Amino acid sequence: MPRPSGAAWRRGGGRVAQYALVLLVAVSLNFAIPRLAPGTPIDYLVPSEQVATITPEQRERVLAQFGLEKPLLEQYRLYLTGILRGDLGISAQQGRPVVDMLLERLPWTLVLVGGAITLATVIGGGAGFLSAARRGGRTEAWGLALFMFLDSMPPFWIGLLLLVFFSGYLDLLPVFGALPTSGAAGGFGLTLEFAQRLVLPLATLTMVRAGWLFLVARSSLAGELSEDYILMAEAKGLSRRQVVLGHGIRNALLPLVTAVAVEVGTVVGGATVVETVFSYPGLGRLIYESVLSRDYAVLQGAFLLLAVGVILANLLADLLYPIIDPRVRAETAR
Amino acid sequence: MGRVGAAILLLFVVAAIFAPILAPHDPALRTAQPFAAPSFAHPLGANDVGQDILSELIFASRLSLTVGFVTTCLATILGAAVGIVGGYLRGAVDAVLMRGVDVILSLPFLPLMIVLAAFLGQNTTNLILVIGLLIWARPARLIRSQVLSVRESGHVQAARAMGATHGYIMFRHVLPRVTPLVAAQFVRTANVSIMLEASLAFLGLSDPFQKSWGAILFYANARSAFLADAWLWWVLPPGLCIAAVVVSFAFLGYALEERVDPRLRSSTPASEPSGDPGTPMPVREDTLR
Numbered sequence: 107m108p109r110p111s112g113a114a115w116r117r118g119g120g121r122v123a124q125y126a127l128v129l130l131v132a133v134s135l136n137f138a139i140p141r142l143a144p145g146t147p148i149d150y151l152v153p154s155e156q157v158a159t160i161t162p163e164q165r166e167r168v169l170a171q172f173g174l175e176k177p178l179l180e181q182y183r184l185y186l187t188g189i190l191r192g193d194l195g196i197s198a199q200q201g202r203p204v205v206d207m208l209l210e211r212l213p214w215t216l217v218l219v220g221g222a223i224t225l226a227t228v229i230g231g232g233a234g235f236l237s238a239a240r241r242g243g244r245t246e247a248w249g250l251a252l253f254m255f256l257d258s259m260p261p262f263w264i265g266l267l268l269l270v271f272f273s274g275y276l277d278l279l280p281v282f283g284a285l286p287t288s289g290a291a292g293g294f295g296l297t298l299e300f301a302q303r304l305v306l307p308l309a310t311l312t313m314v315r316a317g318w319l320f321l322v323a324r325s326s327l328a329g330e331l332s333e334d335y336i337l338m339a340e341a342k343g344l345s346r347r348q349v350v351l352g353h354g355i356r357n358a359l360l361p362l363v364t365a366v367a368v369e370v371g372t373v374v375g376g377a378t379v380v381e382t383v384f385s386y387p388g389l390g391r392l393i394y395e396s397v398l399s400r401d402y403a404v405l406q407g408a409f410l411l412l413a414v415g416v417i418l419a420n421l422l423a424d425l426l427y428p429i430i431d432p433r434v435r436a437e438t439a440r
Numbered sequence: 441m442g443r444v445g446a447a448i449l450l451l452f453v454v455a456a457i458f459a460p461i462l463a464p465h466d467p468a469l470r471t472a473q474p475f476a477a478p479s480f481a482h483p484l485g486a487n488d489v490g491q492d493i494l495s496e497l498i499f500a501s502r503l504s505l506t507v508g509f510v511t512t513c514l515a516t517i518l519g520a521a522v523g524i525v526g527g528y529l530r531g532a533v534d535a536v537l538m539r540g541v542d543v544i545l546s547l548p549f550l551p552l553m554i555v556l557a558a559f560l561g562q563n564t565t566n567l568i569l570v571i572g573l574l575i576w577a578r579p580a581r582l583i584r585s586q587v588l589s590v591r592e593s594g595h596v597q598a599a600r601a602m603g604a605t606h607g608y609i610m611f612r613h614v615l616p617r618v619t620p621l622v623a624a625q626f627v628r629t630a631n632v633s634i635m636l637e638a639s640l641a642f643l644g645l646s647d648p649f650q651k652s653w654g655a656i657l658f659y660a661n662a663r664s665a666f667l668a669d670a671w672l673w674w675v676l677p678p679g680l681c682i683a684a685v686v687v688s689f690a691f692l693g694y695a696l697e698e699r700v701d702p703r704l705r706s707s708t709p710a711s712e713p714s715g716d717p718g719t720p721m722p723v724r725e726d727t728l729r
Contacts, residue, residue: 124539124542127539127543128542128546131543132547135552136555139555139556139559140559143560144560150559254687255683257690258631258683258686258687258690259682259683259686260635260638260642260654260657260679260682260683260686261639262639262642262657262661263657263675263678263682263683266657266661266671266675267671267676267679270671270675371546371549372549374548374550375548375549375550375639376550378550378554378639378643379550379639379642379643382642382643383661393551393643394644396558397554397558397644397645398644400558402558402559405554405555405558406555408551409548409551409554409555412548412551413547413548413552415548416546416547417546420546
């Protein structure tokens with residue numbers, strides 16, 4: 107039998123190659139979409155209100171500026187090298203480099219998405235494990251119904267309702283953006299303001315995602331607990347606690363990690379609509395603004411950045427599997 | 441559980457079909473004061489231009505359900521075809537198809553759909569294409585893994601030994617065996633596509649001349665309906681409709697899978713390194729929202 111570490115390396119290498127392929131597809135899609143979409147490239151490069159009034163000379167100039175009169179392959183090469191240099195084009199509306207606009211918004215989204223994934227995993231996964239360990243109770247049945255229902259509600263709608271309730275009726279939390287617009291206190295005061303504005307978007311996204319992780323954790327642990335080795339562990343005289351924590355959950359963890367990794371893309375999508383509801387200045391809100399103002403370069407840049415993030419998250423999860431679960435190590439070594 | 445789901449769904453379908461009879465007003469006309477509170481004539485009040493919200497809601501169910509149904513059909517047919525062909529033929533065809541599935545599953549769906557919908561232009565056909573062409577990958581992968589075991593079963597091998605063509609075997613022998621799974625996947629996919637349509641419409645990417653439930657919420661949000669009491673009759677009902685339809689699909693799917701499950705689960709080769717247990721509550725592998 108070859109050494110597991112070698113096999114793990116090979117497995118990791120395969121994964122990296124696969125995700126590199128995904129990345130290439132995402133990049134190429136971005137290149138192809140404006141060229142395949144109805145209309146001329148001009149429609150997507152100048153601010154929408156100027157499209158109707160543009161003169162032929164201006165048109166030529168725009169085409170030359172973006173290298174659109176060159177052969178397609180040459181355009182593609184220029185596009186790829188541009189991306190490698192961190193050039194994602196210029197916003198038609200604001201005239202600023204798209205990269206700058208994206209990087210400005212990225213930290214807000216990272217905080218929101220990272221926080222929501224962590225909370226949803228802890229709450230959803232924890233409740234799911236608990237529910238599987240105590241199957242058959244009345245509370246447990248209600249918990250299942252609750253999380254199934256949570257899983258079925260549109261994220262933006264939950265956001266709207268929380269907004270109505272907590273800031274409209276109770277007037278507890280400020281909601282607009284991520285920071286106060288005027289008279290900001292420095293240091294701690296600012297952090298507090300931010301935290302207050304983060305509560306509702308974070309709660310919304312967590313609620314939406316926790317439902318699914320609950321279902322995964324529950325079914326995964328329930329499956330493990332019906333296996334023979336659990337019976338064996340109980341026969342050895344281990345306490346229920348030791349059996350569930352040391353044997354059941356250890357094995358039930360892998361599907362949960364898979365689910366969390368798959369979730370990243372979904373949470374990012376959810377963040378898009380939730381940020382819109384709360385005017386939270388992240389990438390999702392930027393996407394919404396760009397849809398409204400027809401700022402195509404920004405839209406494409408945002409999609410690319412999100413795709414890279416999701417791919418990296420998936421890759422990380424793949425590389426984590428062998429550490430979490432020895433069975434994966436054995437499997438790849440075979 | 442399945443019956444409850446079917447009943448809720450039937451209710452919405454009936455409402456959609458008989459919308460002109462059921463709706464008290466024409467949702468396109470101004471029949472009340474803008475932002476009117478609920479009254480006897482207008483049970484859910486009126487929106488910012490004075491259109492009756494209840495009628496709007498009833499007519500919107502047509503668009504929401506149609507988009508959901510058509511995208512789901514598209515995605516299920518595509519997913520079943522790819523899954524059956526890949527799983528049955530194996531080899532290079534399978535490898536290429538599954539690589540494609542992997543690629544699609546690794547992309548963030550909603551942002552990609554937003555980009556596509558923005559470029560293609562806002563009409564219902566484009567919306568259907570954008571959703572339908574991206575959500576078939578999950579069913580394809582699940583169906584393929586079952587086909588892998590079906591192709592080794594006795595009657596398929598017998599048909600092959602007797603010289604039946606691949607096309608004939610796939611259609612007459614493999615398809616019937618995976619039909620229950622395809623049905624379950626249909627329900628799951630419907631669930632996902634209703635939610636996606638609502639999200640895209642909420643972001644203002646649906647046809648501006650046709651309103652779905654998501655689009656009603658887009659207008660409510662754009663007019664800040666949640667700041668006034670109007671949220672109670674303008675924001676709450678469309679969301680409840682979406683949630684009810686999605687829950688009903690989830691119930692249906694749950695019931696269907698229970699019925700199909702036992703044999704299916706045990707004969708599915710584990711494609712992922714989890715020891716796939718005979719789960720009492722099937723893991724939902726396809727939330728693509």
